[in-house]
Amino acid sequence: MDVYLGIFVTSLLSATLLPGTSEAALAALIVLKQADITVLVVIATVGNVLGSCINWAFGRFLLHLRHTRWFPVSASHYDRAVGWFDRFGKYTLLFAWVPVVGDPLTVVAGALRVNIVTFLVLVTVGKAARYASIATALILWQQGF
Template identity: 45%
Template structure:
């Protein structure tokens, strides 16, 4: 049980703005004979809930967009908003990408995407990624 909870935690951290690599932990646990289905569930749930943290940060941070310390210039914020409106919520299916995926979840919060829609799309993308890693690991191990 500790292995699955650890993978959940690592996957959770990997989905936030903190750099972490849950795939390495997943493959390592697969190699030691842990149940692939429970690993998939732990990693998918942890990574999806970690993305919710980014969504909440984006949503909360937007309240301070006119403050001097706001991390984005208003012009940058409008550019991000225009990009997001162009590609829409379906871009959240790409939230699993190592480069830019976490930013998508943060921007989704800033764009006030409904949490239910956010969680479904992010969960699908991230769950498919972990399923692919497990399938490929089965071929390698």
């Protein structure tokens, strides 16, 4: 499988509550010097944001099915994310990359009908910053800083 397609798929799945380790995959590709770092960061970000858009769509269009077994967010995680939104507003989407909490935030954003453009901007900024930070830390580590 192509390295770029692999990081895209891993990043997309990681954002949809399916098991995924996009950070580890990105780190491995950087350490092993398997591809251009900037392109890896951009593709990982795009894949992860697209996965979050899938969650947004679940919240926007399928929230009435949230008590089914296959819905991507448990009731407790959903309620916790609603609490975050009530307390901090749409800017919580900057933290959509945070494990356990981030994915429910994106579902709640859809359920609360957060504008898709606002959603995309905030989620992309947060996720791009996370991947760029990982890449920067690894580059500095490889250089002995």
